[in-house]
Structure formats: structure tokens, C-alpha cells
Amino acid sequence: xxxxxxxxxxxxxxxxxxxxxxxxxxxxxxxxxxxxxxxxxxxxxxxxxxxxxxxxxxxxxxxxxxxxxxxxxxxxxxxxxxxxxxxxxxxxxxxxxxxxxxxxxxxxxxxxxxxxxxxxxxxxxxxxxxxxxxxxxxxxxxxxxxxxxxxxxxxxxxxxxxxxxxxxxxxxxxxxxxxxxxxxxxxxxxxxxxxxxxxxxxxxxxxxxxxxxxxxxxxxxxxxxxxxxxxxxxxxxxxxxxxxxxxxxxxxxxxxxxxxxxxxxxxxxxxxxxxxxxxxxx
Amino acid sequence: xxxxxxxxxxxxxxxxxxxxxxxxxxxxxxxxxxxxxxxxxxxxxxxxxxxxxxxxxxxxxxxxxxxxxxxxxxxxxxxxxxxxxxxxxxxxxxxxxxxxxxxxxxxxxxxxxxxxxxxxxxxxxxxxxxxxxxxxxxxxxxxxxxxxxxxxxxxxxxxxxxxxxxxxxxxxxxxxxxxxxx
Numbered sequence: 001x002x003x004x005x006x007x008x009x010x011x012x013x014x015x016x017x018x019x020x021x022x023x024x025x026x027x028x029x030x031x032x033x034x035x036x037x038x039x040x041x042x043x044x045x046x047x048x049x050x051x052x053x054x055x056x057x058x059x060x061x062x063x064x065x066x067x068x069x070x071x072x073x074x075x076x077x078x079x080x081x082x083x084x085x086x087x088x089x090x091x092x093x094x095x096x097x098x099x100x101x102x103x104x105x106x107x108x109x110x111x112x113x114x115x116x117x118x119x120x121x122x123x124x125x126x127x128x129x130x131x132x133x134x135x136x137x138x139x140x141x142x143x144x145x146x147x148x149x150x151x152x153x154x155x156x157x158x159x160x161x162x163x164x165x166x167x168x169x170x171x172x173x174x175x176x177x178x179x180x181x182x183x184x185x186x187x188x189x190x191x192x193x194x195x196x197x198x199x200x201x202x203x204x205x206x207x208x209x210x211x212x213x214x215x216x217x218x219x220x221x222x223x224x225x226x227x228x229x230x231x232x233x234x235x236x237x238x239x240x241x242x243x244x245x246x247x248x249x250x251x252x253x254x255x256x257x258x259x260x261x262x263x264x265x266x267x268x269x270x271x272x273x274x275x276x277x278x279x280x281x282x
Numbered sequence: 283x284x285x286x287x288x289x290x291x292x293x294x295x296x297x298x299x300x301x302x303x304x305x306x307x308x309x310x311x312x313x314x315x316x317x318x319x320x321x322x323x324x325x326x327x328x329x330x331x332x333x334x335x336x337x338x339x340x341x342x343x344x345x346x347x348x349x350x351x352x353x354x355x356x357x358x359x360x361x362x363x364x365x366x367x368x369x370x371x372x373x374x375x376x377x378x379x380x381x382x383x384x385x386x387x388x389x390x391x392x393x394x395x396x397x398x399x400x401x402x403x404x405x406x407x408x409x410x411x412x413x414x415x416x417x418x419x420x421x422x423x424x425x426x427x428x429x430x431x432x433x434x435x436x437x438x439x440x441x442x443x444x445x446x447x448x449x450x451x452x453x454x455x456x457x458x459x460x461x462x463x464x
Contacts, residue, residue, distance in 0.1 A: 009335055016342045016364050023346075024357030028407060039350035043302070047351070050306040061311040069315070126305035128352055129319040130400040131420040137305070137352055164353040171353035178408040199404075200417030268312055 040166040044125070047169075048139050051125045062269070083219070114237035117151075117276040120144050124270050125169070131200055134176035135160075136270060141168045145277045149235045151224075154273045157241035157264035158182070158224060162275060170275070174267050175242070176202035183225040183234055184242050184261075186216050192225050195242055195261060202267040205243060208258045216259050220245045237279060283332035289446040293328070296442065297340060300324045301347045316423040321348065322396035323389040323432030325363050327439045329370025330385055331447060337367030355407070362399035366392050389432025390425045397421045 027033055113119055122138035140146050142165050150162045152172045160180060163173040173179050176197045184195040184207055193210035207222060222245065226238025246262040253259060283289070300321060308318045321344055329337025345359030370388055398421065405411070440447065 012335060013338055013364075013368065016338055017361065020342065020345075020357045020361035020364065022357070023360065024355060024403075027357065028355040030355075033356075035356070036350045036353050039347070040353065043351055046302060047306055050302050051310075054303075054307045058307055058311050061313065065312050065314070124310070126351060127309035127317070128354070129304050129309045129317065129321060129348075130397060131316070131319075131417055131424065132397070132400045132404045133352075133354065135352065135354070166353060169353070178404055178411045196412065198412045198414045200420060201414035204414060206412055268315070 036164075037166040040169050044139065044166075044168045047125045047137075048123075051123070051139075066269075113274075113276065114239070114279070116279050117237065118145065118278045119153075119274040120146055120277050121272060121274050122146075122170070123272055132178070134174040134178075134180075134197065134199075134202060134267065135163065136172050136174065136273075138170050138172055138273060138275070139168065140275060141166050141170050143167050146170050146275050147277065150279075151236045151240065151276045152273050153240060153276065154265050154270060156266070157243065158236065159265050159267065159270065159273055161235055172273065172275075174202070174270075175205055175263055175265075176267050182236055182242065183227055184222045185225040185238075186210075186245065187221050187223055189214060189216055189220055191216050193258070195222065198260075203262060204246070205261040205263055206258050207245070207261050208256075210253065210257050210259065212254050212257045215250070216245055216248045216253060218245050218248050220248075222261050237276070283336050283443070284446045284448065286446065289443065292442060293336075293340065296328075296439065297324070297344050297347065301344060301351065305348075305351060313427070314423055316420050316427070318427035318431060319393065319397070319424050320428065320431045320435065322363065322366050322393040323428045323435050324439075325367040325396075326370040326389050326392045326432060327385065327436040329367040330374050330388065330436065331439055331443055332371065333375055334368050334371030337369075337371035338364045339367075341365070341367030358400070358403040358407075362396050362403060365399065366396045369395070385436035386429045386433040389436070390429040393428035393432070394421055394425045397424055 120140050122140035122144075124136045125139045126137035128135050146162055146165050148162050148165050152159045152161055158175065160172050160174040160177065162170045163179065164171045175182065175195065176199070178197060178199050180195075180197050182195040183192065185192050186207070191210050191214045193207040196206050196208050198204045198206055207216075210216060222242045224236040224238055224240040224242060225234065226236055227234050241264050243261040243263040245259050247260040304319070304321050308320055311317060325337060325341040325344055328340040332340075341363035342360045345361070345363035346356065348354075348363075349356045349359045370392055373384075373388060401417070405413070
């Protein structure tokens, strides 16, 4: 009797392990599937309701965390403010000149959203709990016009792109997710590279494969390059702000062809995001 | 654990509630820059109360639901959490240590194990990614959260599943002895 019970237990365990591997093999890289769409359709309203109901408690806890964090940031920001003040005079003149040129060329689009893209605003309703997967679930999906690979931004800059989509929700792979790779361009240096994550540290991205003969300096901005070949093009339109160069040691630029980038968007604290739907792919 | 239909319903409700709370609340708050991950603790508590099979099946189910709701590739979360639940159940069945510190310590250890497992799954699937040393700090902090959170989860689950637990005596209201003629 006992042996039979042990055999049955082992069989169940083996079945579960084999099942897990089979699921992983079948579903990896295939986006969302029928089961996920079904489960998501059932639970999305529950998640949205839970998200709304728990927001005050969440905000309270995050307020405490951010207050402690703000103390440390204050010193760094004071230093940065000094540097930015010095740069702002030149930047103001450049901005005025830029505005005039935009008017002249009729390029003023009145916003940072590239032409042809329709922004769809979504709220983050779930977030991956492990430190390894940097992705969030938002409450807009294919019913709202969202498609896989659509770029996702917030008020600060690029956040990531849609990895999988169901009717009422979408999974956004953040810039810090292991699957993320965005072609970026340093401005004004013009150096291009691939912005990749440093897994486990959402405040640090790596601009990899840069031209080691050109110099990149700390504080320079990194935007999407938005390349286009004959039949294929980048998922990201050009000039979406990604972040600024945080560390650019010459040794690392020459030896590893990479610099460190601090994303403008706080990838740990996302509430509302905009999915750029349509575009030239649409 | 004695599994009756009523207990099964309770188990399913506990797992659903756990996953929804994790995704909608705990994953979206940060304490010391880290979001608590209490799902491994939930699975550990179920394994400790129910044994290897309960731990493994609940781990598989929680992982499956998690992957479904996050629209992630299925199987990875299930594999890691089923191993976590199975190990917790194995501890209950093989080791005779009865100390109130066992559940929180196991939650700490097995949460660290689960996070390393998630990392192993990711690094197996990903190609050539850089990993920050901060991961180690984050995992240890998550372990500390699991120590305290897991302890509360274990106590709560023991209360919720009391009728099904083999080694728990049902609580009866104390009755005064009847004295005839009093």
C-alpha cells in the first residue's frame, strides 16, 4: 500500500516536471497563446479592480520608500543642478533657434509623439515579482489597437515595447528585461549602438557595440536611432528619449565598446504608460 | 493533509488570492528598492502543511497562473515553484524539527532558491545578457521579506486549513464539568 502510494507520488511529480518543460518548450518565444488569452480575459477585470482598490495602500508604502530614497538623491541632484544650470543658457538659445526652424520647415508636431503613431494610454495592473523578469502588464490590449512590438513610453521617455498582447491586456517588456535590445544613438555625438539591459539593475542600461574610435561623454543624451533598411525597420521610431550616459570610461569604450546609460524613465515605478500604436508598420 | 472538496476549494481560493495580491500589490511596492515576492513563501507554507504532493501541485499551479497572467512563456514559473513546494514538503516528511523558526527560515532559504531558479531559467533562455551584482542584494532582501512574510502566511494558512491538517487537534470549546446537584 505504502509502495503504491510512493510510486503514485513519484509519477505525479515526474508528470509535473515533464509538463513544465513541455510548456516551456512549446510556448517560449511564441507570444500569447489561447490559454493565456482566456485566463487573462477572466482575470483582467479582477486585477484592475484589485489594482484600484490596493492603490492607496501601495502609494503609502512607496511614499515611505521614496522619502528615504529622496534624501540620498538630494545631494546628487544638487550637483547635477549646478551642471545643468551652466548648460541651460546655451540650450535655451538652441531651443529658440530650433523652434524657429521647426516653424519654418512646418515640422512642429506639437509633441514628442512621432507622426503616424496613435498613443493609447494604459495603466500598469501587474508586475513580475522576480528580480529577473522586468515586465509589466497593462490594461489595454488588442481591442484598443495595441499590437506586439509597439513601442511604449511614459512622460520621461522610452519604457519598452509590447511583448505579447491579449484582448484586454498586454505584456510590456521593459528596457531592463533580458529580452530587450534597442538601437540607440548618442546625441550630439551621433554614435550608434544597441541599448541592452544590465539584468537586475533597472537604473543601469548598457549602450553596447559602439564605435570605439568616437568618444562618448557623461551626460550626453541617448535616443532611439530608428533605423530602416529596404524591407525591415526598427520597432522604435527615431528620437524617442531613452536616457543619458551615466558612465563612459575611455578604457571601457575602447576595450568593451560600451558605456553605461541611466534611463530617463523610472522603470521600477511605472503607473501610466502610452503605447504608440500604428506607425509606418500599421 | 486530508483533501476534501471543501479544502480543495479553500486551497484554490488561497492560491488565486495569493497570485492576485502579489501582482497587484506586493510587486508594485518597493521597500529598499526591492519588491517583496511572497509567492515562494505561499508555496513553502502549503508544502510544510500538506507535504510533498501538496507543495509540488500548488507550486505548479501558482507558477502556471503567474505565467498566464503576466503573459510570459508558460512552464518556467511552474518548474521553479513546484521544486520549491516539493522541497518544503520533503522537509516536513523527512526532518523531525519542531521549532517555530522552521517556517520562516525555510521561507527565507527556499525564496532565495526560487529566485536563483528563476534566474537560471532566464539565463538558460536568454542569449548573452549582462547581470548586475545588485541581483545578489535584491535576492537576499527578498529572502528577508520572505522570512517575515512567510511566517505570517504560514500562521494564516495553518488556521485556514486546520480541519484538513493531520497533526493538528481540533480546537474544542472548554466546557465546565457538570456537577450534579449544584
